[in-house]
Amino acid sequence: KAGVTQTPRYLIKTRGQQVTLSCSPISGHRSVSWYQQTPGQGLQFLFEYFSETQRNKGNFPGRFSGRQFSNSRSEMNVSTLELGDSALYLCASSPLGTGGPNTEAFFGQGTRLTVV
């Protein structure tokens, strides 16, 4: 079974630009969560999607948004990039909703975003 796939792996953007990151979950997984990982802040929860609906959201500004498609693939978008947005963005999929509560999250390798 293929794992969680995130594209692209690396990205360099200029301040003020916008960026879209993509995540393909494990086949059959309907829940997709996004995290921002920085050296100082660890793993910070951005949002979670399930069956194309955002179910949960972390404490990030409105510049961070996401969506999920009918095939469970998800994208996250960051508009008006700031230097502080430089981070590793991780996507995790889970069989939540099919496997019951308290199920494992499977992470992708992440997209390394650098804002210059």
Add this chain to the structure above:
Amino acid sequence: GENVEQHPSTLSVQEGDSAVIKCTYSDSASNYFPWYKQELGKGPQLIIDIRSNVGEKKDQRIAVTLNKTAKHFSLHITETQPEDSAVYFCAVTEYSGGYQKVTFGTGTKLQVIP
């Protein structure tokens, strides 16, 4: 919201020694506690988990203990090997309203010295 503290932030041990990483949490409703290992250039990967109705779980050289009363849980790695070197994250999960809320600790960088 949930607050998770993880200690230590860095840990160096000699190969063959044991390593212990501790996490505390604040929300007594939390009921699932996974531990993740993140190697360089990779995403976190689950190594062991424990549910609130269990006090201890072991898988070969790795064990996790949970004290619900004190709201803390620990990861124990025995007979450490160089390939155990990585960043370890604890996580605290609360299942309510039909979905999970996951909060991660800040991570522990473990270095195993050959």
